[in-house]
Amino acid sequence: MNTEYGVIDTALPSLTKLLGERLSTATAVREHHGHDESGFKTEPPDAVAFAHTTEEVSEIVKICAQYRIPVIAYGTGTAIEGHVQARRGGVCIDLSQMDRILEVNQEDMDCTVQAGVTRLQLESHLRDTGLFFPVDPGADASLGGMAATSASGTNAVRYGTMKENVLSLKVVLADGRIIKTGTRAKKSSAGYDLTHLFIGSEGTLGIITEVTLRLHGLQEAISSAVCSFPNVDDAINMVILTIQSGIPIARIELLDGLMMRAINLYSKTEYPEQPHLFLEFHGSETGVKEQAEAVQGIASEFNGSDFTWATRSEDRSRLWKARHDAYPSALQLQPGTRAITTDVCVPISRLAECIRETRIDIDQASMPIVMLGHVGDGNFHLAILPHPDRPEDIEEAEALNHRLVRRALAMEGTCTGEHGIGQGKISFLEEQNPAGVMLMRQIKQTLDPDNLLNPGKVLNMD
Known part of the structure; x- marks a missing residue:
């Protein structure tokens, strides 16, 4: 795997043309996006891009791929395993302004949201529908981030984790291609389960931009x-x-x-x-x-x-x-x-x-x-x-x-039940499942051959 990266200055003109004032290289903005709630040191990106649509995320990723610039997705910064630090510099794509609830299907008990919609925002929107979304990690995290880290929380014992409550994703790949995984159907046996490949991948295989979620009826x-x-x-x-x-x-x-x-x-x-x-x-x-x-x-x-x-x-x-x-x-x-x-x-x-x-x-x-x-x-x-x-x-x-x-x-358990690997548990993952990690590296190399997506997280690719 080639891990030589380009210089941000080569990509800035194209990114500025695309985003205008929604591209920032201000120190305070970069510092804010260089850490989460963990104890890991702040590592700011070289620039922060505030995206509004999946198509914009795709164009940002294409530009970064052209100039070999790393890309880190950012939701609300509430993770606690060092998920968002820019370990190799690069561009942080802030998805917080992608905060539209695209549709709620009450009859089918599902909804589709942009990645920046937060848990409490969706809860408020559903208040008069008789439905609710049960995954509650405590923090008011973004739903895209919750899918990316396979979050769970206090309700998981009855309603399951994000893995059990996501039907479909829209994802931008490392070369800028946009794919949709899954459908709104409650079950499918159509080939490889791409939805669950990206859930828990922590932005290392693709950037989640939309999420279709299962909803549940409010209890009497x-x-x-x-x-x-x-x-x-x-x-x-x-x-x-x-x-x-x-x-x-x-x-x-x-x-x-x-x-x-x-x-x-x-x-x-x-x-x-x-x-x-x-x-x-x-x-x-x-x-x-x-x-x-x-x-x-x-x-x-x-x-x-x-x-x-x-x-x-x-x-x-x-x-x-x-x-x-x-x-x-x-x-x-x-x-x-x-x-x-x-x-x-x-x-x-x-x-x-x-x-x-x-x-x-x-x-x-x-x-x-x-x-x-x-x-x-x-x-x-x-x-x-x-x-x-x-x-x-x-x-x-x-x-x-x-x-x-x-x-x-x-005791046949796991090193992480819900926080993810980030940069803090890479060695633990290798200890837990060495053969599985080898396969994960092959998948990563296939989908992201230049190691541009959130490098330094989940897997050691150097």
Whole structure:
């Protein structure tokens, strides 16, 4: 693979002619687009192009291909694995102004949106349709970015991840060609599954410009609850029994005691500072009542207490906002730090064991570490908070992360359940699936022979 890149000055005249003032080389704009929410250093692109249509993205990519300039797609910058840093310089294509909801098909329960439409924007648009889109990673991410990173979130235990909720994509390839993958049909066996090839490819195989999504009907009744436990083991054993009992719970989230202390400080709440589960039930009035009673009975078997219920929309929003604010809540425990986050996922039968062994590492660490996660599908996170001025803290945190990943892999799990690979987990991906990585490199070389699309992410191609 040829990894020699051109000089941005050669491409600027053509890009300026195409975009005018929507091409920026201003330092502040470049710096803003050179980082995400991760702790990786800022690496600004040489220029930022603000696109409005798929055809414009295609023309930008064609110009960059002609002059061998790298291209990085940018949505809202909420990723946390170093997905958007311009590791080889180049042009960042900002898709945030591609924010049109193109169609909503209520009868078929699907919609098509441009890549820059955000999760909350779509939620607002669907408010009076009786439909909703369930994938909720917490951040108000762009839907194109969520597809590119194969995002999931709190509702995945019942409704699935982006992989289960995307029907079709429009994608610009490395040479500027525009392709459409899939159709609006609910199923297809027509050849290779190109839609799922691009979901999770993180902008390294093509730039997603439109997404067709499955929608779901709003439930007749929704009830949320918070329950505390004396220790994490009890909480996890309650989760496992709930899942194995076949109760169709919509959300079930774990937060440990230190995380609850941080949430109390940040959100001005007064939860007991011990492990909690945040839960939600969807269905008919009778069904939700039965689910809630069954889960409360299981919780009591594992010493669950302090149940707090919320059925009104505003109360449920307030409860889940505290959960969604977990990341900024955690950061205040170590001012000035950039958290090192983990993202392992294991089979549900191994979850208690994986967490129990991980708690030993947490207890022995010299820095604050919070635990939270979408434990209903075996996915949990640590936010490791090294002191910003202590290199030895960074070394300790990275060693803990490595041990956790290897623990998950030994249990037939994965190094990332939802955050993606970015630049942070390239070596972990190679360890998890070396033969698969060889095939991924062949696919990358076929679709992007000059390694122009988001180089330095997902795969080491040098």
